[in-house]
Amino acid sequence: MGVFDTVKKYRGQDYKALKAKAKASGCMFVDSEFPPNDQSLSTTPGKFGNVEWKRPAELCQKPRLFTDGVSRDDVMQGNLGNCWFVAALSCLTSVKPYWHKVVPDPKSQEWNPEKTEEYQGIFKFHFWRYGHWTEVVVDDLLPTVNGKLIFIHSKCGGEFWSALLEKAYAKIFGSYEALDGGRLTEALEDFTGGVSDSLDLVEMGIKDKPDNRVDLYARLKREMDRNTMMGASIPADSSAEMEQVTPNGLVKGHAYGVTAVRDIHMKGSGLFGLFNREILQMICLRNPWGNKEWTGPFSDGSPEWDKITNSDKKKIGLVKEDDGEFWMTFEDFCGHFQRLDLCTLVNTSILSLRKTWHEGLAHGEWRGPNRAGGCSNHPTFLHNPQYAFDVTDDDDEFMIQLMQKSSRDQTGSSNKTIGFKVMRVETNRTFRMHNVDLHDVLKAKDFSNTRSLFSHQTRVKKGRYVIVPSTFEPNQEEEFLVRVYTSSSNNFMWVSWFFGFFFSFNF
Known part of the structure; x- marks a missing residue:
């Protein structure tokens, strides 16, 4: 949309x-x-x-x-x-x-x-x-x-x-x-209306794997150029740790907005530069409280800023006051933050000069014993709704988001634990699958108690694919929205079983 x-x-x-x-x-x-x-x-x-x-x-x-x-x-x-x-x-x-x-x-x-x-x-x-x-x-x-x-x-x-x-x-x-x-x-x-993804930096080994950090930094710079919105956090391990301020000024169980990802030039170069590097990879974050900032290297007023050129300080709009916004090296960021959230603004305009995606979108529901089959641990898994789409070129990519239509109230969210499988099927398939073992599982999204799940798959083969969204347990009823984005027209369809016959409905 x-x-x-x-x-x-x-x-x-x-x-x-x-x-x-x-x-x-x-x-x-x-x-x-x-x-x-x-x-x-x-x-x-x-x-x-x-x-x-x-x-x-x-x-x-x-x-x-x-x-x-x-x-x-x-x-x-x-x-x-x-x-x-x-x-x-x-x-x-x-x-x-x-x-x-x-x-x-x-x-x-x-x-x-x-x-x-x-x-x-x-x-x-x-x-x-x-x-x-x-x-x-x-x-x-x-x-x-x-x-x-x-x-x-x-x-x-x-x-x-x-x-x-x-x-x-x-x-x-x-x-x-x-x-x-x-x-x-x-x-x-x-x-x-963007599609969101959450990265577990601990699971990805970002802190201890320099090559992974390099790849992540490059991705974040690209995402910033595409106006992707980002946030970061340090999960609290218990209710007692919620909003606990760490010795370096960061707050646990708290969401920070990521406002910039930049290469910062230093005075001097080579062996005479700070940390023997001419350019530092930096990230800027903002605490919604408007105060309580990072107190480590490159915090407001820290001596490290003396090694940065005045032109770069001006370019980034450096303000040395307790306003909630602060800079840190990307290495320090990866050493302290554990979760990174990204919301990609998907461009579907045919008039745009940027990357254009083709969207497939459908509203569905898990309802009753014949449409709420639970995960693949259960024999009723393929009773769940199924959606098919095409990838027209080899080494292409697609994005999928599954969003349940849960609500919020004073007791919190009413999210179910959800997930989905993506399987490559016959190119001429127009009816529902009845046996998972007959098809290649391309992607199985881990189940999670969250409103939405996202998957970005690259270098995939051309062909037809089927998505099977589900709750973890069978017979749990909820409405949902599934969105698919591909590089070319994808013939997105809902495949349904009705009165013993199979039909496919294009969107």
Whole structure:
């Protein structure tokens, strides 16, 4: 799905109609679908203190949607464990086409002091939800304690776009509390419609294998050039370790946005250069808290920066203050961070000069004993839905994402443990497989209790392939979305068994 696809109305709410109705009534808009009350905050009354819902004009003299544009250091995390969402917002600000998609018509939504009668306290935001863009409407009543915002807020006190966007996202899931704890990839997907992948740096042996580090660094540089959004984290081993600050200033169980991957030139060269290297591989990260930074080499004010040329310092916009953003060598990054999340913005435009992918997309469901067969450990595995696609050239590549349509609430996500197998089949196959052993398993994606799974397969043979998505256990019911991306037209189809006959349906 592209950036400019048709937008659906969340719960049927039409922004223009609601704004006109509020104007005709002479009253500011109040959203009946997400009212300013305790239920919109949490299932636990008083969890966030003595909350008062206030409009921006009650919090400052000159409220603005934006102040001096938008940047990655605008957003500050509040009294909610949604660092994953805040880190994703920071990433979003650097990819302007998608930021303008999430925050549509920013100029028309801005406060205009010369036309105060046009302001009705209503805003709209767009999120990608399972294959299509959805418009979410909110009022501007924001939760405060002692006259201050308690959740996301801008570094600039009179700017409110981030607080309003957070409210729209909370509305989708029923409350602010539902955003407490989550995965960076979820928000990145909902901001872009991209496909996300998570890399376990420990499993990949990045810390101790220089060749693997070289390959990963090269990949991240390429991904940055393609506007791929990235985040990194150090998983906590227990609840006691959550948000524990390590001796080097990094926080466990916390999501950081990756904002740059750069080669940095040093003063001098050869044996007289720092670490005997003329160029350092560096990575820049941002803590959503707006403080608590890395304190090792190349931290703010560290002497290592004296070895970097002034021109490079200027190019990277080096700021030596406790603003949450910091640089570290890629080697140090690989030695401390354990997880890397990437959200690839898939280009499907035939008019683009960049790499263009052909998309196959289908909505499906695991339902009942005949369509929820569980993993291949069970004899009912091939009862699951099956999808076929073609690869037209040898040594080609494809990407697959499986996303379950789970929900969030105050108890957390309702994710099932999911996975999928990809098998190469006969080129003329148009019906469902009935025996896995008769086909080559090209890719088996490990099962995981996560909203989405991603696989990027390279150097594959041309031919027809079948995807079998499944839950780990049989008879677990859930809706899902499967997406396939190939270099050429892929003849993507759902193959179905109905009344004893086999049919294939092209999308």
